[in-house]
Amino acid sequence: MGGAGTAPPVSVIVVSRDRPALLHRCLTGIGQLWYPAFEVVVVADTAGCDTVAKMGWADRVLCLPFDTPNISAARNIGIAESGGEIVAFIDDDAVPEPTWLDHLCAPFADPEVAQTGGYVRARNGISLQWGARAVDRQGRARRLEVADEAPFTPRLGDDEAAKTEGTNMAFRRAVIAATGGFDPAFAFYLDETDVNLRLRARKTVIVPRAQVHHGFAPSRLRKANRGVTDLSEVGASAAVFLRKHGSAESLELGRNRLFSNQHRRLIEQMVQGVIEPGDVAPLMAGLSRGFEDGLTRTLTPLSPIPDGPAFRPFPSRMSGQSRVIAGRPWRRRRLAADARASVAAGDVTTLLTLSPTTLAHRATFSPDGYWRQWGGVLGRTDRAGPRFRWTSFAERVRKEEARISDLRGK
Template structure:
């Protein structure tokens, strides 16, 4: 199969990340395997939209668009998908930079026509310069990064992680776009799982679909100081529980929690044991990591229970959005 054209979508919402946005775009433009275009989708921020439009006015391969849907990351991504022209659409967070061969490794996965999505490896850039001693690698998803427990190399997975992912366009034709009502919307709790729900929905309508991660497709994701604190860790864990309840409501608990069961019964207990072992050996942060894992599990479980009750009462809604070409 020929090497597919790839469009890259970067969703942005705040001027506070101005330098990060420019760095993200620069990393795409420097790829060893060029993208056909980069689409910057701005989420209901006219000042940022105008500023980015001026910044990239003379750059043909960069297009600046306004989110054409409701506020939030899902609708922003759907706007980018609709406006893109590549056979594959890749997504990069606005506060991340891609390594030079990122797109080359993502593209390689699509040589198999069964492959509908390929994700990569996301490494944290800690604002303090290094990982907080108490912060367990098993919970790096809290800060949008690849976490301990995911398979290494190139491997088949249930879902890719949205900040470093690519999808064949026909995946959206088959399953629709990202569901609104799941994930971040700029103002509320740091929700997530919109890519999980999409991937499970895709696998339902295309049972033959293969979804991969390739840890050679590396990006580096900035973690601000506020997200290095335990308060954010707890808030994000709770929000993940809320999000998982929405996913389970959409696709059922079987698929919705399939990966999470292995994670909570095998990966996390091993992490607690490792942390306690480090504590016994007087290694810094061991007890803190063990305690954070336990706290994270309990907090996420609480969020899941609350989210499940809300879902049963009909207090939450979301919808998968059909993608219409040229809608932006």
């Protein structure tokens, strides 16, 4: 990866509310980034800022108090206090791979690039939650066919923009600041998509190797099982989006599509048992109230965000080493102790425990600061792979080491 002399300074911005434990885990992962020149800006409620202090990171991380449930306004506060040439965003319930910033920010060597976006791993740590997508003026997203893992500029339709995900995206600060940042009319949902449409004439690069793991943690809008608890803000943001980017003729069409899609989603969740049958009608009523609210929200022109303060480089304490510790599940306690010691020494550490079974693999980032992957020696990693593949323990360990080397090696 590039050295500090050639890497543009990057401000990593994390917005957090009601999730102090997850913020702790997210920051632990950010602290293991290989990138040589980044600062960390957290915009959080009192519990979040307390977490930064309890971690002993008050002198390493700028924490800006903000307790209003509006992610766009919070992100703008982060941009205003950022000193980097690039601003990168990640959610508090996500953790970046150590090479995340190296891959995500490399395309900015081209001065024409305005924004980049990476891939998002799902809760099992293996499959993709979101890959490359395009979005149109109705807010409809479609998957893009990708030939390989090289960074690319998508080929899009006339009314489309490249879609970046809010938990894995970066912007040239001068560009996003000149446009006024994020529109606070989007308190939640479609906030980054609005920016994508506003920047559709500027060059966007999708970077498959820039990866984060996203947990879809519970919030005021969803339960731990991902069951919906409130759709009002989804309705409001959808209405604002259609007003800004659609036509008057398409507004009713967009409303009908939104209501149909959300009703289908709720029925699926009811069948899965994550919400009750009696929840569907109240949730749809909330969606309707929110949509009506969005139709009346004042759309105010955005003002440019002024230059930020001086860049505050994050003082990395990493050793520069990446290590894989592998063993059997019955040695888990001893292996976990070794992994914690490795993290304490400053190594990016992966603990791989494999049983003599065909269990599929799962992966996560431990609160103790190491990556943990488990499953069967004979099981599949990728869901698209065969359920059974004959191999030895040593061979499977080598295969998994090779798979993650590009994401965790320096």
